[in-house]
Amino acid sequence: MCLRFPKRSQAVIFSIWLFVGLAHSRDLRVCADPDNLPFSNTKQQGFENRIAEVVARDLHAHLIYQWQRMGRGFVREYLDTSKCDLLIEVPSAFRPLLTTSPYYRSAFVFVTRRDHRLQVASLDDPALRHLKIGVEVLQEDYTPPGTALARRGLQNQIVGFDRTGEKGDSIIRAVANRRVDAAIVWGPLAGYFAQKFGNSLQLNLLSPELDPPGLPFTFSISMGVRKGNTALRDELEAVLRRRGSEIRGVLHRYGVPQLELAQTSGGEN
């Protein structure tokens, strides 16, 4: 991870941290989806819950959740109005929020059954013309692979999956149950639910990494705070430096496929 902060700001961060630590009465308000594994749920079983605990512990803060499904208008409703201070995960280039340096990077993956021996990874694989391909639906849009398939004239191969709440694993189950031949799924979700099917599912990184003219399948992930809240952002940077390997350990346990963080990452995508 790149350390880009001059010493002086580190000192400032440290003093804020020290002050807060001494005060003992600090709340860390985290917005999280009430029912969206593997990310979070109210039973606090998701990896965002684990990471929030790491952050709160490090900051000696009392962790408070604002449970809220993330839909359109979410940032203005919850972060801008200070109902919560922190989102554990957002794309590093997410403009509505102030983001930290990325702490992990993942990608959309092809999920297939091992016994099917498809070995597809490329969107340009001619085999796709004969496959039923599951794609997640995010409220108003398909995920980027859906757009990429449509652009290749493969829209008739797409099977859309609504993906909220307890149905989160439906797209992975559909591969395992042969309802679809393959699925293209955001890595953290695919990795987590594929674990439940033992070794029977194959995950291949989607290629190309970026579909011209500007459709990325790989995203760096940061923590996000309200614009202007540089104090908290800087504190979180320090937490990420101190606890980076612990957090990556959490992601690993949840089966999240992690790519190497590019040295220059932070504002790309």
Add this chain to the structure above:
Amino acid sequence: MRHSAYRDVWSSKTQHNPRAKEFVAFSIVSVLFLALPLSSHSQTNARGMLLPQTESNYQIRPYEGKLDPDDGQWLRPAKDYASTRYSSLDQINAGNVQNLKLAFTFSTGLTKGHEAAPLVVNNTMYIVTPWPNKLYALDLTKPGAPMKWVYLPMPTPAAQGVACCDVVNRGASYFDGKIYYNTLDNQTVCVDANSGKELWRTRVGDINKGESMTMAPLVAKGRVLVGVSGGEFGIRGWLKALDAKSGKLAWTAYTAGPDKDVLIGPRFKPFYAQDRGQDLGVKSWPPDAWKIGGGGVWGWISYDPDLNLIYYGTANPGPWDADARPGDNKFTAGIFARDADTGEAIWYYQFSPHDLYDYDAVNETILLDLPIKGQSRKVLIRPERNGYVYLMDRTTGEVLSADPFAPITTTRGVDLKTGLLQYVEEKKPTRGKALREICPAAPGAKDWQPSAFSPKTGLLYIPHQHLCMDEETVSVNYIAGTPYVGANVVMYDAPGGYGGEFTAWDPVNGKVVWSIPDHFPVWSGAVATAGNVVFYGTMDGWFKAVDAITGKQLWQFKTGSGIIGQPISYKGPDDKQYIAVLSGVGGWAGAIVAGGLDPRDKGAALGFVGATQDLPKFTNQGGMLYVFTLP
């Protein structure tokens, strides 16, 4: 107020435009457009933009058809089954309206967008609020109209996250001693109008599927008709009929899917060839895409008791990325006529086949009998989001005319032979390509805000937008743990430099009689009265009375917050005429105030902030009922 100003505005603009030469090519194209057998009442400016025509010498032609008798009450948002929003009360007229005074007020205590129409029945006024969808009953027989009771349905807070465009509610309906309305979390409730006691509640949708409810139900033939919102959330749209007594589901008519789900059977006879065929709700989509194809039913329903048909429109198809859903995407963005008892589809017409611009077709349907080419015909009028006012034969679904009432660049008219909307190729959005001057913008030339018809003038009074948009390059977005890339939409005022208009429309000739520009989109409803006064409100909080014949402003009152509610007119227990409206800015257009958005972020609220950036300077949030009468 403005008479045939479009052409003037444009000729002066293009003269000074340094890029004027580029437009020569467009004007040649536009000459070709005029040669097509399209509806005739439009003109095209130098940039190929379709503009409405103004009727310079309008002769008042009172309506000769029949309207429901008016008892001075207001039982449903649209007033009558024909959806005229016309009050036959005439105490308030052009001569005395300037004396109009505040009679009483009532605060809802809520800060979200207030889009509902109050109801008045048996000397009680009923108000439904935005989430948490409280129902207030006010006693009109007592001074100051004190509260009789409040009913709290307690919807789940999680529903707020799935409402796309503020947590609004468009009102309730009264029938047989009961008040019916929908909660944001998909419950239809039935409340005793006297006591405020809940008689039944039925859960009709699931927020986990992205469904929510904002529309006002219509009660017809003992059935409560309710529809779903959430086209932005991958839902599969439907209209449901519940038994008014028990709340039991009678039938469900899906917007897309196999014929049996859409309630299409042997009686289904669409007028145009493209709407006929088996299982078009499946075949006009990629496999399975209809299951998440949107097509909500969140607007208005009208009812013709003689034909025993209900009429309603369907919302835009999903996903927004149109490349991912090749085909006409039936039966989204169109209008259904259905049997009021069984729900069977009788005919359907698609306003925007394979919609590219979020042009939902959920607007109000006004049912009238008008003289068309010397012959009285049973028609319906639809001021559509795509920019045209459609005049249709409501027995068959034939389009009789479709004339622009706002600037249009995305299409060049409706072919009246085939019924097909003529898309403009170079305005079709493609992922990754920046597009300029898409008019109307995504909320359309007109959104849900209902118009009013006056039988005295024969005119339709249309509150609407005057907006265009640019689709910018893609930006990184994020929902439910998953990053993706979306289009960045920025809206701005259409040529002329104003964001909204209040237009008097001649439905027979398809022309503008007069129109009043407003700085912001006119997002309120309208009410026409027999005193030849029409009322509407603006987003910066002016409640206005204008002359129904000339459009001259006669009176205005500044309310505490912007107005996006629907005004009504009723007779009080003292036999006086009252005008009531909810103020309380919000909704999609007012999200910048209701949601406290950052005006520097023009792409917020799906791009609407670009067009309403300065709204916070003019108004603040807060729901309040205002009721006016003559001293």
